[in-house]
Amino acid sequence: MKKCISLAFIALTGVALFSCTPTARNESKDYTRYVNPFIGAADNGHTFPGACRPFGMIQTSPVTGAVGWRYCSEYTYQDSLIWGFTQTHLNGTGCMDLGDVLVMPLTGVRRRAWDAYRSRFPKEHEAASPGYYAAELSDAQVRAELTASAHTALHRYTYHKADSASLLIDLQHGPAWSEQQYHSQVRSCEIRWEDAQTLTGHVNNSVWVNQDYFFVMKFNRPVTDSLYLPMGETEKGKRVVVSFDLKAEEELLMKVALSTTSVEGAKRNMEAEIPAWDFEGTREAARNEWNAYLSRIEVEGTEDEKENFYTAFYHALIQPNQLSDVDGRYRNVADSVVEAEGGIFYSTFSLWDTYRAAHPFYTLVTPERVDGFVNSLIAQGETQGFLPIWGLWGKENYCMIGNHGVSVVAEAYRKGFRGFDAERAFRIVKKTQTESHPQKSNWEVYTKYGYFPTDLTKAESVSSTLESVYDDYAAADMARRMGKTEDAAYFAKRADYYKNLFDPGTGFMRPRKADGTWKTPFDPSDVGHAESSGGDYTEGNAWQYTWHVQHDVPGLIALFGGEEAFLNKLDSVFTVKLETTQADVTGLIGQYAHGNEPSHHVAYLYALAGRPERTQELIREIFDTQYRNDPDGLCGNDDCGQMSAWYMFSAMGFYPVNPVSGDYVFGAPQLPKMVLHLANGKTFTVIAENLSKEHKYVDSITLNGKPYTKKSISHEEILEGGTLIYKMR
Numbered sequence: 001m002k003k004c005i006s007l008a009f010i011a012l013t014g015v016a017l018f019s020c021t022p023t024a025r026n027e028s029k030d031y032t033r034y035v036n037p038f039i040g041a042a043d044n045g046h047t048f049p050g051a052c053r054p055f056g057m058i059q060t061s062p063v064t065g066a067v068g069w070r071y072c073s074e075y076t077y078q079d080s081l082i083w084g085f086t087q088t089h090l091n092g093t094g095c096m097d098l099g100d101v102l103v104m105p106l107t108g109v110r111r112r113a114w115d116a117y118r119s120r121f122p123k124e125h126e127a128a129s130p131g132y133y134a135a136e137l138s139d140a141q142v143r144a145e146l147t148a149s150a151h152t153a154l155h156r157y158t159y160h161k162a163d164s165a166s167l168l169i170d171l172q173h174g175p176a177w178s179e180q181q182y183h184s185q186v187r188s189c190e191i192r193w194e195d196a197q198t199l200t201g202h203v204n205n206s207v208w209v210n211q212d213y214f215f216v217m218k219f220n221r222p223v224t225d226s227l228y229l230p231m232g233e234t235e236k237g238k239r240v241v242v243s244f245d246l247k248a249e250e251e252l253l254m255k256v257a258l259s260t261t262s263v264e265g266a267k268r269n270m271e272a273e274i275p276a277w278d279f280e281g282t283r284e285a286a287r288n289e290w291n292a293y294l295s296r297i298e299v300e301g302t303e304d305e306k307e308n309f310y311t312a313f314y315h316a317l318i319q320p321n322q323l324s325d326v327d328g329r330y331r332n333v334a335d336s337v338v339e340a341e342g343g344i345f346y347s348t349f350s351l352w353d354t355y356r357a358a359h360p361f362y363t364l365v366t367p368e369r370v371d372g373f374v375n376s377l378i379a380q381g382e383t384q385g386f387l388p389i390w391g392l393w394g395k396e397n398y399c400m401i402g403n404h405g406v407s408v409v410a411e412a413y414r415k416g417f418r419g420f421d422a423e424r425a426f427r428i429v430k431k432t433q434t435e436s437h438p439q440k441s442n443w444e445v446y447t448k449y450g451y452f453p454t455d456l457t458k459a460e461s462v463s464s465t466l467e468s469v470y471d472d473y474a475a476a477d478m479a480r481r482m483g484k485t486e487d488a489a490y491f492a493k494r495a496d497y498y499k500n501l502f503d504p505g506t507g508f509m510r511p512r513k514a515d516g517t518w519k520t521p522f523d524p525s526d527v528g529h530a531e532s533s534g535g536d537y538t539e540g541n542a543w544q545y546t547w548h549v550q551h552d553v554p555g556l557i558a559l560f561g562g563e564e565a566f567l568n569k570l571d572s573v574f575t576v577k578l579e580t581t582q583a584d585v586t587g588l589i590g591q592y593a594h595g596n597e598p599s600h601h602v603a604y605l606y607a608l609a610g611r612p613e614r615t616q617e618l619i620r621e622i623f624d625t626q627y628r629n630d631p632d633g634l635c636g637n638d639d640c641g642q643m644s645a646w647y648m649f650s651a652m653g654f655y656p657v658n659p660v661s662g663d664y665v666f667g668a669p670q671l672p673k674m675v676l677h678l679a680n681g682k683t684f685t686v687i688a689e690n691l692s693k694e695h696k697y698v699d700s701i702t703l704n705g706k707p708y709t710k711k712s713i714s715h716e717e718i719l720e721g722g723t724l725i726y727k728m729r
Helices: 263-273 279-294 303-316 358-365 367-384 405-414 422-434 443-449 461-481 485-494 497-501 553-560 563-573 602-608 612-626 642-652 715-719
Strands: 059-063 084-086 102-106 127-129 132-137 142-148 152-159 166-170 186-195 198-206 210-219 225-228 239-243 250-259 297-300 329-331 337-339 663-666 673-677 683-689 698-703 712-714 722-728
Touching: 059 132, 059 142, 102 142, 102 152, 102 250, 132 279, 142 279, 152 263, 152 279, 198 263, 210 263, 250 263, 279 303, 297 303, 303 642, 358 367, 358 405, 358 642, 358 715, 367 405, 367 422, 405 422, 405 461, 422 461, 422 485, 461 485, 461 497, 497 553, 553 563, 563 602, 602 612, 602 663, 612 642, 663 715, 712 715
Parallel strands: 683 722
Antiparallel strands: 059 084, 084 102, 102 166, 127 132, 132 142, 142 152, 152 250, 166 239, 186 198, 198 210, 210 250, 225 239, 297 673, 329 337, 663 712, 673 683, 698 722
């Protein structure tokens, strides 16, 4: 049986937690058949179709390109050539890394050019489902199939002809921003043939973070010959073509296990997870594990609706990723091998994106993972001196702004999770928000002026202020609940700093100088982007960031002078046209950009300002226009499951506008019925009576048969179980 996080259960306020093994509930129904891993794998969704396990280290998937922003996941559906298959990938990100250990089966003449082995693959013979990927390589005349455990990939190659059955192993490969980086990103590479069937090695490379990985590669047949390919002037990664003695239609099986600690760690991972050469058994185990998770929510709807929903569910659970070995050891941010608290260390925390809805989703649907996430954030935070901003492979890449690990920790504490040391957690929260650290925070300037002045801040001054303000609120909330009154008051004062950037003359959050004057000229439609165009906003503009006051919507309404003025301005967001070529600002409805995260809560502000019907209209419009069951069906990067989490919450009819509050603001349900199987054995059923294309408005709500008139529902009310009924009109 696959080992769960920290033994069979983790304490969570007395609530029994899910088992990692399939339950009787899902053994009779296959929810994985509703998952379409190709959704988001075209245009700018940046998802990948390959095989992985929930929260696993391995994501083994095809490579159709590797250079440039288009290839953050190394795959786009429109491409006609497969370069090979790599063992790790990022899901839906706007930056690139990983893409470790490329392999490519081949036949015929062995060439010395590393890029001579790419193959066409007919789309009608390409298939993917949770834990499985397959393609016919028409030029190589090989059928390629992939499956995986948490730390180990298992490949099966059926060679249709017996003409020099071989395999390219490319350790130089990895996604890169440019051709130059592609050929220079590997810093060191050591390999060793332990026997005719086993290759081991250690690679250090640097793309987004400085990454060390150790690997063991095993074949079910001995290597009969090898050809080492020449290396470029700046290349250090080895490339070798190995050959095997196979007859036509015979299979080559290959296992690749990874570790951050050592070759021995990789070997232990492989032996613990895939000791035998059982491809079908491993594939079935992967399907069962995915099914066990997907069965936690049962939905009714059309086939398209189910496929959109369960694919979103699937994408949300690809990460955070288990970085520690099966024995709990991992390489930390200080490059030391240490033991993970609770037995598992997680990384891949795209926190600027995922604090908004993905982490709230985990607190409801995968609560047994939450304490492990928090302990991992604390451990990395204590070592590097601040909570992760964007944690990848146990390191910090400093991407984006704010320190939204603060929100994730505070939200977990607010919702009753106690599988972490709260005092330790708050110490690193406080340190993160008060001690300046490289690149991303200057608290002395922030507290002196009550905002980040545009003339003292290199870029993103408005967005950095507003994102930091939310983290201050989160720190204040946690301090208050822990009885730390002085800290609570300090951070609560800073949580009001958003008011210092509101310009009543224009009605926007506007860049302000250190002398208190507004920056001019000012165009609220100008899109800021630190890495390309600079500016005072992060992948957005004033139209989008003016509403970034998730914790104090009444206070924001007051700045506008009341609900009427607030709503009039909010109306303009969805009607004033935005012209931009910025790749991260997509999914436009007027100035609203659903393809980027700062907009995700904005449609719900109507519900908090007295016009819930407008929220309901917009949720339907976003569903109809920004999510489709097609490869280009996502309007923006999935961003490690945040786009997917928005979809699932909104389908339920509510959304965590302010995650730390523990409240979910009502919108309108998009599916006729959903049943959440909760960790405590209870169920929470959501029913939308009379839901149709025409009936998109909520007439009334009842909870357990009683009228429910509040604007939101609490986390605790959901955990109590029961039935929430929307009467639609």
